[in-house]
Amino acid sequence: MSTPPRVTIKDVAARAGVSKGAVSLAFNRKPGLSDATRDRIFAAARELGWTPNLTARSLSSRRVDVVGLAICRPARLLGLEPFYMEFVSGVESVLTERSCSLLLRLVRNLDEELAVQDAWWRGRQVSGSILVDFRADDPRAASAQRLGMPVVAVGHPSLTGGLTSVWTDDATAVSEAVRYLAALGHRRIARVGGAALLGHTAIRTAAVDEAARRLGLAGVRQVTTDFSGEDGARATRSLLSAPDGDRPTAILYDNDIMAVAGLSVAAEMGVRVPADVSLLAWDDSQLCRLTRPTLSAMSHDVHGFGAEVARTLFGVIAGEASSHPVATPVLVPRGSTAPAT
């Protein structure tokens, strides 16, 4: 589903059954095309994952020193989740090298984000944007293509509608985590997942189910949360309150703040980690190395991920980027996981 770099305006024209000139008219918002033709061209571009190269002329009249990022999370949650801080700091590390600033906006929903991106682009406030937190049937790809706005999508190509995308292979990583816990002898495995609406949560959920099926694990439970430590604590309390034969012996978390909270709940309930329950975090910020026991984690370089996303956006603006994954999270075993007893 990634964007093959070889797709050209010619391919789009052929698929839409029009001339290259018509594709150009559509993307430059010039008159002379029927709505139906215009829509057909945008659909073809979207299907092929093609975005117009900006010409030198249009670039010269645009800011090239500001990059946009809208995040659809409650402000209070944003401050608590290490992931976004690390991601933004990685983005900033590349922007700083190029004397660029980040235009950051918290939005309440996707409609608001669509309006914000539209206003940023038409108002020449940004030279391009980073799109995050894709959902099923996300409207942002079509919107960016209609605007001819350079964007990079942070998410699996199955979610990002043909946009140039950078992603982590969550399905492979989460399967690896389940296989590892099963290899330690755990049969009742639980996952405290992220927000149900998000595409990458659904990808992980499906991959855990699939891994459990292959491994013949009947007792896998998955719950969703809002990513906060409090919600992670609540979910852990509920899981560890199950009767003895039902209680999970291993819990996998979708971020690290929830795993830290889980560790604290286990201590509060007198459940020993890792003797009674193994805990496995995700993301692996420095938090995981500061707890007692230290937290085993699916570790990836979130700072480097943000930096790669920013570099890719500059590539899109220059007309030379293609979709690619970053390194798959790897399991780093520490003190919170052990064989099932």
Next chain:
Amino acid sequence: MSTPPRVTIKDVAARAGVSKGAVSLAFNRKPGLSDATRDRIFAAARELGWTPNLTARSLSSRRVDVVGLAICRPARLLGLEPFYMEFVSGVESVLTERSCSLLLRLVRNLDEELAVQDAWWRGRQVSGSILVDFRADDPRAASAQRLGMPVVAVGHPSLTGGLTSVWTDDATAVSEAVRYLAALGHRRIARVGGAALLGHTAIRTAAVDEAARRLGLAGVRQVTTDFSGEDGARATRSLLSAPDGDRPTAILYDNDIMAVAGLSVAAEMGVRVPADVSLLAWDDSQLCRLTRPTLSAMSHDVHGFGAEVARTLFGVIAGEASSHPVATPVLVPRGSTAPAT
């Protein structure tokens, strides 16, 4: 040192020995004044803490939907410190209400920040900026006044050169912390402080020394760090490696990530918390409630602090803000502090 709201353009004119019109010319960067007169006017405005109200006319030609924030920290550190993400999330909570975005830039030094703020303002990219991390003899107040740029300074008025300021009363809070630890019977108290260059670090250092003098505590040690968990761990390891009679029985940290790291170092060294050493954090993000034992902390609402700073900036832009502190951090005792044995 705060800006009395009653200072007017007339006072500035009187102090500079010029007409109100001359002050207006200077701040609107209009021709007709000698450099000496212009400098005298800026100096007078600075001494009185006066910033021009933007007229409706000048406002109408400026963006009023973008607020600037430049932070002088290495990108990687920014992602690790809960304070700034909480602060930014508080700023965003107010910006979102007003459909505004935050222009965020990491800079390497103050010269770079001066250039960035200048470019943002002259390029009409922001309607005002939030200035943070003030140092002694900080050049940013004079620069903002010269530009006539609406800014709010996050820092004690003794550091912010007459700018409209919002601050926490760190001296009072840190004295309170030392008094509390002394009341628990601790005589050898250490503080793992933040970056030595920052004004608020110096304020806390002086206040701890003063409190120690008043309380007759001879064994107070203070060290500075870069605010990272790693540096906090290193400092704690060094403090706890002192011979028995020299080892601190209580350690106060300038943020919470270092206190979490300190807790982990104590466990690693077999030093019991709080039986052998009491630990007291600062800022009090949710981390402090997720550790075992939970961390006692000087607690303040960092999210609310960011929100108040953003509200004050809108006040400055509207010409009606004055300097004020936010609530002083209060001591929240939890499991990591106890009487000295």
